Amino acid sequence: MAAADASDGAAVAAAPPLPAPPTLWQRVTERYDAAQRDAAATMTDTNTELVPDGGLQFVLRVAAKLRDKPKPPPDASGEAKKEWRNPFLPYDRALWVADLGASHVLLLNKFNIVPWHCLVVTAEFRSQLDDLDAADLAATWVVVQAMPRGGLAFYNCGPVSGASQPHKHVQVVPLPLDDPEGSGSDGISGAATSDQQGLARPPIWQAVAAAAAAAGAQPGQPFEMRNLPYAAFAATLPPLQQADAAGPQLEAVYKQLLARCIAFVKAQTGRQGATPQDSSLSYNWVCTRDFMLVAPRRQEAEGPVSCNSVAFAGSIFVRSREEQQFVRERGPLHVLTATGFSW
Template sequence: MSDDLLQRIDRTLSRAADSGALLPIRTERTPIQDAGIGFTVRWVSTLAHKDAARVEAAVKRDPGFNPFLPPDPELTVGPLGEQHLGVLNKFPVIDRHLLIVTRAFEAQTAPLTRTDFIALATVMASLGGLGFYNGGSEAGASQRHKHLQWIPDAEETARLGLFTDQLPADLPPFAHATHAALPWRHTFVRLPRCDDAVSLGEAMHHAFRNGCESLGIDAATDPMPPYNFLVSRDWMTVIPRIRERHENISVNALGFAGSLFVRRPEEIETVRAIGPLRLLAAVARPH
């Protein structure tokens, strides 16, 4: 299954790149340390005028336009269960960035369901990596049509592991804990080991509901209040949000895995001056 899905992703990538449907944004990276925690700021080089234009195209779309109804066939990897499709991010910053999109319209603020998590787990059970979600525009969502997201194993997955490595090693499945060094309201929930997509998806759904409950969020309310989640094969973290940006720096879920993105090189110094931890705390719900 993993080879087949990975091959489908790579065939679609190659086809979409050849046709011009895929418009990757190439970035440079700057590491920033904050309180002993390593962050990476990705930025579009001032020399990459084409990529800078792609960033503007990605963020300044017609709000009435829905790129997922239907998705571009050149970017569509294929079905992930009966209710979801795998679709490549048209403007990826990270290679093989996959969107898990509902076939029928659902709002990005609608509650996440068992079926949503099984669709994500269909990818992660075979390929690992990191799943994440931007629950509404205040949480960094750029599209109003419900879509979960996945990236392969990369520095973001490893950095999330640096956070979770400091949590209690004996925490049982579905128990939750907080990380003392993170100055925003959050919870981490341990996942059990699962051998197939359905059991992993159900475990993710259960962990999400547990995490929301521990934060005082009703996981079934519609619309949901703004939040992010990130999930690996071992842990999930849920972060309530209060705003999308601070000092003009936009933050989505990957910020809470230590990966920030800015459009202009001078904004690196803004992030450095604020400090990544303070930046994230400014857009999340305070303790």
């Protein structure tokens, strides 16, 4: 791995800069097409429907069949453990898109349900229980900016967050969530879900904008999402361009939101000393060009439906008609409140 081979100070100093967004997007699309053609990556067929709930239009993606994917070893329980291999060390070169500086690589998601689903992976092993830091956020931001309408970045942190791999990675999918390729294979033409500025936003944006206005919050200032039944903390973002400069700015906002999240969980559970490294604390993080949001978690699933961070942005992936019917009958907000915390 090119990025992981830089083990001394000189090598790190000579590492290539983060790629420019237009160049990076071209590489994403070219590598995606090649990976699909060569069966290095596969996309699960899904049907999409909109499910209204609480004034929001949630995107429901339904897969008739979910392919197996590698999973981390189970907790020690006396049961025989299946052999597990870290898919990121070494990674499949057919999934490699770019080195993001010295500390991260950009890979395609081997098992994707939307086109151009990317993974921002630490070049060396770091735990998915760790905080995000400025380097993670800088690398992620250049990918978010590279996608023609912007990307949705998300991070599943903790044992009941929906995380499937213990090696630290942020995922990025293109917007809009309901149909990222519905307007042409280049992902650039107009789409029905785009706003007047041509930037598609995830379903939860409407609630974020309303809560920010009610709180009188300035960009970068955290506020509570009291217009939702489940606990979540958000901040709108000022315009950010350069990834290297954006990293520390995004980290500052993230730390404020996480501090609110930790304080809330402590008050709810009575736990002392809860931190993101505490294996008992789980949360979901999402970020777009417009906003950042953190939602604490207390369980991974409600009934048959499991959730990860994308669900808290407004898109739920279900694996069967049974799960689809459960979401329809109970409602997306019920599922999110049951897997998270109510106010």
